[in-house]
Amino acid sequence: MDVRLRIWGSINSANFTDKIIQRSTKKEYSASFQPKTNGIGFISNRSGHSQIWLEGQHNVTQLTHIKNEQIKSFIWSKSGNQFAFLTDSTLWLKTLNNPEIPLNLNFKVKDIYQWWQDENSDYLLLNVLIFDETASKEIPKIILLNLTTLKFKTEFTGENYWAQKVSSNTLIMNDSKGHIFKLVNNQNQTIKDLDHITVQWRYYWRENHLYIQDKQQNIWQYDTIKDKANVIQKFDSKSLFMTDFNPIEMKMLSDNYAPQHKDLVLFKATN
Structure with a gap:
């Protein structure tokens, strides 16, 4: 995989520029805009092990130094000076320039x-497995974890594939077939303008709107207050799997299939 930055001139513009973030022969993926800066964080195995890196204006910096476990995903805080990340067995929190x-x-x-914030605290919206003693098995749930107290609130119980919290009582989710819907006070509700689409992959709550790719290569903007959605852009095979969206500057980061590179090495034997 490689990470691509696409910038459009405006909404519904056919004009855009593409840039591959830090092209290398290694696997790069899951890029995300660092809030309140021009930085872009991404996961790369360029050091021989998956770590989180930051592309700044003039250089690239390795942010994590995790051993023995692979980093699976990460997310920025609203301030951009912290991020949470997930390894094979552990959830971590890191403040920049401090240890994990x-x-x-x-x-x-x-x-x-998702990283969620209210007037009281910072939270993580998580997909988890919690052991249920009555059922004697682990139950899948979506929870909201308070990062100060580590206490959590259950937002949804059951199999889940992706979700974004858009208000104190509302999640946007999709089922296994990519059908998107609202969960309001734990009750399913249809999103009329989006009921016909199949989501491409993930979607993101940015600047009080939801941004969604569908299988027809449309990018939708959903206003949850007005309950209205419109197509604001198209994407193509070079911007397949959105990993972040900046609606103010009309920029999108995406994961894309990269050509396989093979290095030929000549070994010369000496007697």
């Missing part, structure tokens, strides 16, 4: 969906 801190949790985290 593992969070001591008694359940398994499968994925990080």
